[in-house]
Amino acid sequence: MDDLKIRCPKCHWQPDGKPHWSCSCGTIWDTFSTGGRCPGCGKQWHDTQCIVDAGGCQSWSPHLDWYENLDDFVEEVKEVLKEPVSVE
Ligand SMILES: [Zn+2]
Numbered sequence: 001m002d003d004l005k006i007r008c009p010k011c012h013w014q015p016d017g018k019p020h021w022s023c024s025c026g027t028i029w030d031t032f033s034t035g036g037r038c039p040g041c042g043k044q045w046h047d048t049q050c051i052v053d054a055g056g057c058q059s060w061s062p063h064l065d066w067y068e069n070l071d072d073f074v075e076e077v078k079e080v081l082k083e084p085v086s087v088e
């Protein structure tokens with residue numbers, strides 16, 4: 001997963017690992033550390049906002065669109081899944 005980059009699909013701002021996102025329940029966290037899920041209430045955020053205060057563009061984009069090379073990653077997982085499973 002070394003080549004899995006995260007950046008805003010609109011302006012290419014890259015998250016800096018800081019907790020910029022706040023949930024409707026009041027939790028503030030780094031949404032990319034949890035795949036868009038709030039650690040406070042468990043709500044899954046399907047869209048992620050770009051952080052204007054950190055140099056972003058403030059647009060909302062689907063969370064998965066933030067992951068560059070996600071297709072490569074999915075292909076890798078598929079390769080792993082292709083491995084035959086021995087059934088005793
Ligand atoms: Zn929450």
Ligand SMILES: [Zn+2]
Nearest residue numbers: 008011050057
């Ligand atoms: Zn942006």
